[in-house]
Amino acid sequence: MSSANVTANLSRDETAERAAHITVHSIRVELDLSGAPERARTGFPTVTTLSFDATATETWIDFIGESVSRVVVNGEEQDVRWDGARISIEGLAAQNEVRVEAVAAYSRSGEGMHRFHDPVDGETYLYTQYEPADARRVMACFEQPDMKAAYTFDVSAPAGWHVLSNQSAARVHEGIGVQRIEFAPTLPISSYITAVAAGPYARIDGEWSRDGQHIDLGVLCRASLAEHLEADEILEVTRQGLDLFSDAFAYPYPWRKYDQIFVPEYNLGAMENPGLVTFTEAYINRGAATDAQRGGRANTILHEMAHMWFGDLVTMRWWDDLWLKESFADYMGSHASAAATRFTDAWARFANSRKAWAYRQDQLPTTHPIVADIPDLEAAKLNFDGITYAKGAAVLKQLVAFVGEDAFFEGARRYFAAHAFGNTTLDDLLDKLGEVSGQDLRAWSRAWLETSGVSALRLETDADGRRFLVQDGGAAGPRPHRLRIGLYDLDGGRLALRERIELGIDEERTEVEIPDADLTLLNDDDLTYAKARLDERSLTAVEESLSTLEDDLVRGLVWSSLWNATRDGELAAIRYLEIVRRHAPAESNVALLTTVLVNAAFAVRHYVADDARDEQGRAWVDAAWSALQSADAGSDAQLAWARAFAAASGFDAHHADAVRGILNGGAPRGLPVDADLRWLMLTALATTGDATVEEIIAERAADDTATGRTAEIRALASRPDAATRAAAWDSAWNDLTLSNDHLDATIGGFRAGGRRDLIAAFDGEYFDRIREVWGTRSIELAQRLVVGLFPATADTDLVDAWLEANSDAPGALRRLVIESRDDLAREIRVRAAQA
Structure with missing residues (x-):
């Protein structure tokens, strides 16, 4: 059969x-x-x-x-x-x-x-x-x-x-x-x-030895990428991680060898197979790369290494407790990066980008507790999400603040010793942590692991001048938080830390003694999981002086607070974009900068009111071009702005001549215009109708690699004519020879430039197709089609009609549609609030 x-x-x-x-x-x-x-x-x-x-x-x-x-x-x-x-x-x-x-x-x-x-x-x-x-x-x-x-x-x-x-x-x-x-x-x-x-595969060998244990190390990739494999740094991070985890877990690395292989057309970032960890080739830089990209790779290496204990040595009994491995690995990736490698800004990156994934997921109608109810494998497949990874890691950081780092790691040691090569549930871990900390963690678990939703924290002052720290926990109610509040003063136009106040809260409203400050930063040091709101005085201060804050983590928390308020409709998108245009060019941490640039571009396309979108789009591409010109030659910031400029130019052709100039050798001094950046620029031109088929084919001939062929598919499908987009639509649904990467490129081309005038005619057909494709394609490919081709309609009527008529559809399919509907409804709601 x-x-x-x-x-x-x-x-x-x-x-x-x-x-x-x-x-x-x-x-x-x-x-x-x-x-x-x-x-x-x-x-x-x-x-x-x-x-x-x-x-x-x-x-x-x-x-x-x-x-x-x-x-x-x-x-x-x-x-x-x-x-x-x-x-x-x-x-x-x-x-x-x-x-x-x-x-x-x-x-x-x-x-x-x-x-x-x-x-x-x-x-x-x-x-x-x-x-x-x-x-x-x-x-x-x-x-x-x-x-x-x-x-x-x-x-x-x-x-x-x-x-x-x-x-x-x-x-x-x-x-x-x-x-x-x-x-x-x-x-x-x-x-x-x-x-x-x-x-x-090309292979580079290494070794790691400690306390009489000797582990052979290997780093592998395709032969055609071997010249780009930064094996020395990968091996250095690997050794640093093995040193740290051997001490932290007091259990020798159990798997006898440690090979790490970078593979093509990979669906994940990486996978923790013991002794043979697989990684996406996206972590191999064919050309220029920022230090943030290398820091992200180090974090992933350490995330997968933590799995050698959390997940491989001790494994959850069923996928309900997926968090027992993924939340811990996500936490350990940042912890080990900051503690053992040169990437000491790992927690700033986590606060600004990783937690944004969690906040978004936790506000969807399909949100779930960290300890989830997973009735079957289709549900498990979709549970590798921002709750299980990033929220779980953030909650573990709060647990460390609650019981102390020493107790946390001693509990982990006892957990490994008791359950090595076995399977566990939540209670097994709580028992060991409770033994060490002397605390009954069941109430903590109920509040944090067994409820869903993200709390929001804000500071309020009543008519008598009393100050209250207010938490809105939604359906979950108030949670116990251990946190710090940072007080910052403006001094000569610069924001400087005056003091940090530590406290614990567990009620909806807690009276607090907090002096006035120009910037009052709730959840300073990012100890807890909550959206921390800025009061108006603080917002005015960061509008003026955000980029003068010296600490990367503090700036990351402020950027995160601004973004959360924007996507919740509490901060006007135009005001957010003004802050970005003013302070992003001075952002010194390229990881924070990269996230801010992505968020700003998203805000232009999705959150700005319809009648202001063209103006704001023009202002954004102008800002990206200006920042690119002024960035230090050869810097990571210059590369980040070049990528942002290319992306923005696909939505606004105002600087098409400048894009063309970069392709023809007129790049700003120090900017490395490698094959990947050339494809970004050329695809932007293709999207606005300023590049020909012949140019795209010629570019692929000059870069006849797997990456080049995938980029060619996207660029060709991005051309702004109805016949091209119709062909991409047909190919995505019907060409069963497309690999996962080629399917993504086809979908990306179909949606390029946000050209609803070219693709809106397919909205009804989308809903006619998705149930059949769910039953006939693998879940990996079906998921790409269902999410990637979801129509950005002006209202939710078509979605609601499908959901009502397909109440008996597979639960995993309905979840994807419901989540996409919620994103669409949020965009409509936030745009309406701008007006």
């Missing part, structure tokens, strides 16, 4: 029932990847042998692929009963060995075994990506995190390729044109963190 379109779901209840009757011990997986370079080949042989105990006579094994040819249970062949996702088996004994022979499919969607052909040198590269449930696209398995096993991979691949898995090779057999590698068995791990990669 072919299962190309199967997106089979699994529920929490049925997997719990299976785990109650099945105890898996070991799984051996034999993969024949020797035919991978043959482009006509669609699948590869996979043989899985599973050894397990059972207290039931029948169960199922998960597999999604092209075919299942043979199922053998305890030496007896059974009829193949496979529905495209589940293989039913019967006749089980107390101890069992089941062998499944099948053919799996190569992927172009980044799910399962992804196959990529490099246009630069014609080489083929493979890698796996499974979370939460795509291991079943490569092997027959028990696809749930609480059924851990020792995995042995036996892989045949073309001779000369690097072949990698979670463990090192135990035996290598060389043949004519083919090699067979048998890897050492893993320690007990879940199916979703097993991994295989194969191809002629």
Whole structure:
């Protein structure tokens, strides 16, 4: 049975029932990847042998692929009963060995075994990506995190390729044109963190040693990108992280080796497969890069490394407790960056950008507690969101403020010691933290982990001059906060810290003794998770002198407060943009600057009132051009402004001649006009109708790489004529050969420039298509279509009609539509408030 379109779901209840009757011990997986370079080949042989105990006579094994040819249970062949996702088996004994022979499919969607052909040198590269449930696209398995096993991979691949898995090779057999590698068995791990990669990757080796432990390190990428691989810095951050986590967790790194591989067309930032961490190639800089980009990469390296303990060593029982790994890894990524690497501004970056993701997610109607109710795998797939990652990390930072850093890390140590190689729930962690801190954390957990919504903090003064710190917790009610309040005074036009006041609150209104100040910054040091509002006096002070604040974190918190107020309709978008135009050119932290530039561009296109949008768009592109001219030659700020100018020029052609000049060699002194920046500039010209098809094709010929080909697709689809946009629309829905990256480029081109006049005619067809595409495409690709092509209509009537008529649609699909509707409704509401 072919299962190309199967997106089979699994529920929490049925997997719990299976785990109650099945105890898996070991799984051996034999993969024949020797035919991978043959482009006509669609699948590869996979043989899985599973050894397990059972207290039931029948169960199922998960597999999604092209075919299942043979199922053998305890030496007896059974009829193949496979529905495209589940293989039913019967006749089980107390101890069992089941062998499944099948053919799996190569992927172009980044799910399962992804196959990529490099246009630069014609080489083929493979890698796996499974979370939460795509291991079943490569092997027959028990696809749930609480059924851990020792995995042995036996892989045949073309001779000369690097072949990698979670463990090192135990035996290598060389043949004519083919090699067979048998890897050492893993320690007990879940199916979703097993991994295989194969191809002629370039490799840089390193090592890390400490207290008698020696770990081999490897950094790999495609051969055609090897010259851009900053392996020395990657290895340095890796060693710094291993030093810090070994001390912090008092549990030696458990996985024997540490390879990190950068792979093409990757759907995520990275994935924590023990011993073989995968990263997106976006972290490899083909040309110029800012220090903020390198800081982001370091943070991700350390995030994934924290998972070696939080998630891999100790794993949540089911996806309800996904936060047990992702929230901790997000917190640890920033903590370790600030404590162990040169990227000491990590918490400023977290406060200004990472938490913005959480605030947005937590205000959607689909928001959920950090400890979520995840009934099935489709819900789990969508729960890798701003709540689970960034809000969870922010709440952990509040927990550290609540119990103290020493108690927090000692609780983590006891948690690892008690549950190594096992599965846990919320209570297991709270027990260990409570042991150490001497506090019952159940009430804290109920307030922070088991409720949803973001609190807003503001300072109010009554008629008698008494001051109150007021928190609006919404449906969650008031929460306990440990926080600091910073008082800043204007002195000669500069804002300087006078003092910080520490306090705790747990009521809606708390009377506080806070002296007057020009800037009163609630939640200074960013200890808690809340939107901190600026009073009018503070707002006036930052309008005048925001860029004079010396501390990166303080400026990041102010920028964050301004943005939250803008998107909530409390601060006029035009006033926000005036602040950005005045102070962003002086912003010295490029990570903060980059986020502010993205937010400003979004405000122009989505929050400014309709009758002011053209004027504000012109003012924004003028401001970006002016800042680009005045930025220091060769600085990170110059590069950030160049990118912002290119993006703005796709919406306003006022500076088309300047864009053309940069492409023709007239760039400001010191600006590195590399291939990536050229594509940004050329795509802007294409979007406004100022670049020809021939120019775009010529640019791709000069950059005939995977990145160049993807950029060409977007630029061609961005041209502002109805036929081009119609062709992009048709391709996005109907061209099943598009990879995940090429689909994104096609969608981006279709929406380029916000040209509703070219695409509004497709609004009705969108709602006719989305339910079918959800049932026929993989969830990864379907999600891109549903979110990426959601129509920015003038009202929500079409969306509401679809939701009413499709109350029985899959919950995950409805969630995506509801979230997109809420974003649209917010834009309409905020624009109306401007008028």
